[in-house]
Amino acid sequence: xxxxxxxxxxxxxxxxxxxxxxxxxxxxxxxxxxxxxxxxxxxxxxxxxxxxxxxxxxxxxxxxxxxxxxxxxxxxxxxxxxxxxxxxxxxxxxxxxxxxxxxxxxxxxxxxxxxxxxxxxxxxxxxxxxxxxxxxxxxxxxxxxxxxxxxxxxxxxxxxxxxxxxxxxxxxxxxxxxxxxxxxxxxxxxxxxxxxxxxxxxxxxxxxxxxxxxxxxxxxxxxxxxxxxxxxxxxxxxxxxxxxxxxxxxxxx
Amino acid sequence: xxxxxxxxxxxxxxxxxxxxxxxxxxxxxxxxxxxxxxxxxxxxxxxxxxxxxxxxxxxxxxxxxxxxxxxxxxxxxxxxxxxxxxxxxxxxxxxxxxxxxxxxxxxxxxxxxxxxxxxxxxxxxxxxxxxxxxxxxxxxxxxxxxxxxxxxxxxxxxxxxxxxxxxxxxxxxxxxxxxxxxxxxxxxxxxxxxxxxxxxxxxxxxxxxxxxxxxxxxxxxxxxxxxxxxxxxxxxxxxxxxxxxxxxxxxxxxxxxxxxxxxxxxxxxxxxxxxxxxxxxxxxxxxxxxxxxxxxxxxxxxxxxxxxxxxxxxxxxxxxxxxxxxxxxxxxxxxxxxxxxxxxxxxxxxxxxxxxxxxxxxxxxxxxxxxxxxxxxxxxxxxxxxxxxxxxxxxxxxxxxxxxxxxxxxxxxxxxxxxxxxxxxxxxxxxxxxxxxxxxxxxxxxxxxxxxxxxxxxxxxxxxxxxxxxxxxxxxxxxxxxxxxxxxxxxxxxxxxxxxxxxxxxxxxxxxxxxxxxxxxxxxxxxxxxxxxxxxxxxxxxxxxxxxxxxxxxxxxxxxxxxxxxxxxxxxxxxxxxxxxxxxxxxxxxxxxxxxxxxxxxxxxxxxxxxxxxxxxxxxxxxxxxxxxxxxxxxxxxxxxxxxxxxxxxxxxxxxxxxxxx
Numbered sequence: 001x002x003x004x005x006x007x008x009x010x011x012x013x014x015x016x017x018x019x020x021x022x023x024x025x026x027x028x029x030x031x032x033x034x035x036x037x038x039x040x041x042x043x044x045x046x047x048x049x050x051x052x053x054x055x056x057x058x059x060x061x062x063x064x065x066x067x068x069x070x071x072x073x074x075x076x077x078x079x080x081x082x083x084x085x086x087x088x089x090x091x092x093x094x095x096x097x098x099x100x101x102x103x104x105x106x107x108x109x110x111x112x113x114x115x116x117x118x119x120x121x122x123x124x125x126x127x128x129x130x131x132x133x134x135x136x137x138x139x140x141x142x143x144x145x146x147x148x149x150x151x152x153x154x155x156x157x158x159x160x161x162x163x164x165x166x167x168x169x170x171x172x173x174x175x176x177x178x179x180x181x182x183x184x185x186x187x188x189x190x191x192x193x194x195x196x197x198x199x200x201x202x203x204x205x206x207x208x209x210x211x212x213x214x215x216x217x218x219x220x221x222x223x224x225x226x227x228x229x230x231x232x233x234x235x236x237x238x239x240x241x242x243x244x245x246x247x248x249x250x251x252x253x
Numbered sequence: 254x255x256x257x258x259x260x261x262x263x264x265x266x267x268x269x270x271x272x273x274x275x276x277x278x279x280x281x282x283x284x285x286x287x288x289x290x291x292x293x294x295x296x297x298x299x300x301x302x303x304x305x306x307x308x309x310x311x312x313x314x315x316x317x318x319x320x321x322x323x324x325x326x327x328x329x330x331x332x333x334x335x336x337x338x339x340x341x342x343x344x345x346x347x348x349x350x351x352x353x354x355x356x357x358x359x360x361x362x363x364x365x366x367x368x369x370x371x372x373x374x375x376x377x378x379x380x381x382x383x384x385x386x387x388x389x390x391x392x393x394x395x396x397x398x399x400x401x402x403x404x405x406x407x408x409x410x411x412x413x414x415x416x417x418x419x420x421x422x423x424x425x426x427x428x429x430x431x432x433x434x435x436x437x438x439x440x441x442x443x444x445x446x447x448x449x450x451x452x453x454x455x456x457x458x459x460x461x462x463x464x465x466x467x468x469x470x471x472x473x474x475x476x477x478x479x480x481x482x483x484x485x486x487x488x489x490x491x492x493x494x495x496x497x498x499x500x501x502x503x504x505x506x507x508x509x510x511x512x513x514x515x516x517x518x519x520x521x522x523x524x525x526x527x528x529x530x531x532x533x534x535x536x537x538x539x540x541x542x543x544x545x546x547x548x549x550x551x552x553x554x555x556x557x558x559x560x561x562x563x564x565x566x567x568x569x570x571x572x573x574x575x576x577x578x579x580x581x582x583x584x585x586x587x588x589x590x591x592x593x594x595x596x597x598x599x600x601x602x603x604x605x606x607x608x609x610x611x612x613x614x615x616x617x618x619x620x621x622x623x624x625x626x627x628x629x630x631x632x633x634x635x636x637x638x639x640x641x642x643x644x645x646x647x648x649x650x651x652x653x654x655x656x657x658x659x660x661x662x663x664x665x666x667x668x669x670x671x672x673x674x675x676x677x678x679x680x681x682x683x684x685x686x687x688x689x690x691x692x693x694x695x696x697x698x699x700x701x702x703x704x705x706x707x708x709x710x711x712x713x714x715x716x717x718x719x720x721x722x723x724x725x726x727x728x729x730x731x732x733x734x735x736x737x738x739x740x741x742x743x744x745x746x747x748x749x750x751x752x753x754x755x756x757x758x759x760x761x762x763x764x765x766x767x768x769x770x771x772x773x774x775x776x777x778x779x780x781x782x783x784x785x786x787x788x789x790x791x792x793x794x795x796x797x798x799x800x801x802x803x804x805x806x807x808x809x810x811x812x813x814x815x816x817x818x819x820x821x822x823x824x825x826x827x828x829x830x831x832x833x834x835x836x837x838x839x840x841x842x843x844x845x846x847x848x849x850x851x852x853x854x855x856x857x858x859x860x861x862x863x864x865x866x867x868x869x870x871x872x873x874x875x876x877x878x879x880x881x882x883x884x885x886x887x888x889x890x891x892x893x894x895x896x897x898x899x900x901x902x903x904x905x906x907x908x909x910x911x912x913x914x915x
Contacts, residue, residue, distance in 0.1 A: 011357075011363075012357035016343060089341040091313075092336040093336065095358055251266055
């Protein structure tokens, strides 16, 4: 009963978030698709034509990276301000606060799904066939989601008392963008650093997704499990942290 | 079964200081201290206390929104809190969408809301606006929406924080009835309200919170009266600020409303202005709601303050009686002062209220006010403030007079006004009496005979009173003249002439009034139409010289045949001394009958009066008794001016002198 109500609330909030996001712009949902495409075009021009990186199916390669990274950056950035924005309800209505964070991430996730449709259109255009292994894509998406959610839990719970976080986080996102194989292949990273480099869950998620969608590799079970464990760990820690802090939100805001 | 149990709840907040010093930047502020109570299933608890006493914090702790710093909360059952309605609504969404959103926030599943949607909309009374965006709603409308949605949920425990103190009256009643229903259905309720009435009707228990501590807990009546006593002590000076603020807001809104209507009328109705007009009309609608809401909260405030004052009045009355018994003069004086203060506040409150209440209520309030003022007057006898209260009372009575249509009541009121005025006069402040007031009263409406006569009676009494005081002053003046204190005498002279001036005005006023009645009168057989003074050659004048010919002409009108009428005249000196009172009967001047108009003359060939002002009463009465057909008491005056015949006193008595020397 409880959980069902929570799910119900999450759905209501998510729909509202998504509706509100594009309520006052004329092209509406298109923006959530247009942004990564524009980014793709820029990066493609710079790195494929000017820098002449030699990566097979570089457009698709880039697109996956951009889509995933965009999701992370959008979801986490909005998450920081969530509690403040919903201060009124938190202070005055007794309801599960985590719902706010979940539904905000979910509405970013909807954008991600829309972007993936573009990706699949691209595979048709560039004639990259999908193989059976692509069927495990939802698994990666869920991993990505809980990872991002975990981070969002942390950020949203810390931000109300530590406003400097927004600057620090945007800086971290910038670093993250370059230490994640979005525009280059992880094979370009020197061997001795690769071990540490691959602790980055975003790097793992993006890589493995590319493997199944573009390069038709079947991922190693061991690697998959490591990714899963990292994501779950971050999710659980984030959730616990959030729950520990949540009784005090009403007075902190 | 205990549904809510609180044990030693303490809640502290960290307060951040403005000063930038890292040490002691935060200070603990205790919002709640050691709160313990429990509530059984089906019980209703009222929480009262002033703003900032911790009521809302307590509710939030029970609701689980805040975590107590120490102590334990145990709540069993599905709980719904109305800490503040309207949060969580989305202004960009329609009313309908918001029902779903708010329902979800309260934990209502979507399909359940769908099922109940119609009854929710019905209860809210917002059917017309349900598909309009929420941001076009007034707060009252939002409350309706939210409350209706929330009530469809089926909670076991309800926490209500003054939420139903918003919105207009009809919806309030509806919501309050709903709460009563829930209570009757065995729901447990914790109820914060400023309306003591509501708490009395719903609650089984009440808590009086002060500074985060439970001051009293127990039966609502007891707790409420303790609370109100304390409220009065702390707030007695600011009661009116709140009221006036609200009143100002209302009048501002009303002005705005007029402006909008004006600008709508000015705007040409064409395609370009359609939106503008539409939005203006919407604005008007919204303002209407706002005004209603304000009015309602104003009347709530009134009721509360009135209640506070009345209870405190009772308390002081008890204490006073006790003090009287003990004959403790010090405390009697103190208590009497307090009582006076409360009466004064109560009075002012009601005076404000009169301006804003319905007509039906008005009369009731006026009666209460009258009682209050009389009570105050008892206190004030012989003090400087008495006159103020008397004036207020007079104004009130005049107001009442204006409104009443019942003749008998009117007469009674006039008598009251008269009494009040005489009291004012007796206090020596007759100058405070403004003739203009009476004039206004007359101009405002055509008065009928009874009213006119009432006013005439007042005027007459006033004139008599002035006569009295002139007489007194003259005596004093004489004394000073004898003791050769010229300055003092001159002072009195001044005063006397002032009074005379006033009297003259009043007499004029009364004459005018008299003329009015004469044309309207019908219920008497004979009327005095006018009275003139005639001098030599029967020229009209009211200035005579001693020894001159003096005639009083009485114009009468007999509406039907009257047998053996008697015409009487009274001549009085300024100071009221009756000089002479002749009538046709005494003088054996027989009139067999009169019918229609006619004139009666009374002539003194040689007026034996000396310099001074004289008043004349004229009456017509039957032969056998003195109940007059008509009487004009001291309505007319004439003057006797200086003569070449020097003399002292009042009378010029024809006489001659003799002398025998040796």
